[in-house]
Amino acid sequence: ETGVTQSPTHLIKTRGQQVTLRCSSQSGHNTVSWYQQALGQGPQFIFQYYREEENGRGNFPPRFSGLQFPNYSSELNVNALELDDSALYLCASSSILAGGEQFFGPGTRLTVL
Amino acid sequence: QQQVKQSPQSLIVQKGGISIINCAYENTAFDYFPWYQQFPGKGPALLIAIRPDVSEKKEGRFTISFNKSAKQFSLHIMDSQPGDSATYFCAASMDQAGTALIFGKGTTLSVSS
Numbered sequence: 001e002t003g004v005t006q007s008p009t010h011l012i013k014t015r016g017q018q019v020t021l022r023c024s025s026q027s028g029h030n031t032v033s034w035y036q037q038a039l040g041q042g043p044q045f046i047f048q049y050y051r052e053e054e055n056g057r058g059n060f061p062p063r064f065s066g067l068q069f070p071n072y073s074s075e076l077n078v079n080a081l082e083l084d085d086s087a088l089y090l091c092a093s094s095s096i097l098a099g100g101e102q103f104f105g106p107g108t109r110l111t112v113l
Numbered sequence: 114q115q116q117v118k119q120s121p122q123s124l125i126v127q128k129g130g131i132s133i134i135n136c137a138y139e140n141t142a143f144d145y146f147p148w149y150q151q152f153p154g155k156g157p158a159l160l161i162a163i164r165p166d167v168s169e170k171k172e173g174r175f176t177i178s179f180n181k182s183a184k185q186f187s188l189h190i191m192d193s194q195p196g197d198s199a200t201y202f203c204a205a206s207m208d209q210a211g212t213a214l215i216f217g218k219g220t221t222l223s224v225s226s
Contacts, residue, residue, distance in 0.1 A: 002158070033213075042119075042202050042216030043157065056212045090156050092214075101147070102214060104156035 003027055004093050004105035012111045013081050021076045021108045025093030031055070032074040033102060034066060037088040049074055078110075086112045116140055117205050119217025126224050132190040134220045136203035139184065143205040147214070148177065148188045151200045160201075161188075193224045 003026035013019050025032050031050045035043035045058035049068035063079040072093070078085055088109050092102035118137045126132045138146075144165055149157035163170045163177040163186065170177045176189040190197055200221050204214040 002156070004156070035214075040219075042204075042218050043214070045213040045215070048212060058213060092156075100145075101159055101162065103159065104149075106154070106156045 002093075002103040002105065004091060004103055006089075006091055006105040006108050008108060009106070010109045010111075012113065014113050015081055015083060017081050018077065018079045019081060019110060021078075021089050021091075021110070023074045023076070023091030023093075023105060025072045025074070025091075026103055028098060029093035029095040029103070030072050031094045031096070032068055032072065033092045033094070034074070034076045035090040035092065035104075036060075037090055037107070039087070043090055046076070081112045083112050086110060116215045117203060117217045119203050119220060121220060122218070123221045124223070126193045126222065128193065128195060128224055128226045130193050130224075132188075132193045132197070132222055132224070134188045134201050134203070134222075135185065136187065136217050137183075137185045138205050140205070140207075140215075141184070142207050143215075145206045146177070146179065146186050147204050147206075148175075149202045149204065149216075151202065151219075157202060190222075193222075195224045195226050198222055198224050 005024045033048040034046040037043040047057040048055045052068045065077045067075045088107040090107045092104045094102045147162035148160045151157040161172045174191045179186045200219045203217045
């Protein structure tokens with residue numbers, strides 16, 4: 001088990017709603033990355049936060065946004081939910097000083113109806 | 114365009130046998146290649162990783178073989194056990210800090226006893 005925690009575990013929303021997912025990084029890690037994993041697929045990179053700023057973004061629309069807080073925890077916000085947003089959302093923490101390997105949390109399962 | 118291609122999609126191996134999963138990449142700027150193991154309901158867990166300056170890395174029963182000229186790398190699981198039954202993902206990124214991990218689509222391994 002990594003020290004990365006995510007909440008909530010599961011979430012059900014309806015199309016058009018907004019959702020906020022939360023992640024607490026492993027102790028000593030200052031970088032958080034978010035990934036979307038559709039059923040039966042590999043994780044896809046959404047974006048990364050380092051020192052409270054976005055530090056790289058994948059091919060996701062602007063309605064996917066995030067925040068990182070001074071304690072390095074992070075939020076992923078998704079506006080105007082679409083059915084295709086149903087997926088497992090994973091957060092991974094890392095630290096360049098600790099080698100840069102990314103350690104994943106258990107994920108939040110989002111279902112959009 | 115998929116940048117990391119993984120095969121096979123599924124694999125059945127007898128207990129004690131060797132499991133082999135292959136990946137091919139396109140972007141020659143990739144210089145960090147990790148393998149992750151994922152159990153149902155869990156986040157991916159880092160198994161082993163390699164940089165292109167070595168052709169092989171072994172950790173316990175897990176070995177990565179890397180062929181830079183062919184842009185291919187593979188995971189070998191020796192003496193496969195039922196507890197190894199999981200989904201395995203190869204990934205690649207342009208620096209060990211994992212600015213963005215690009216994942217393959219995964220291989221579901223079943224080890225029969």
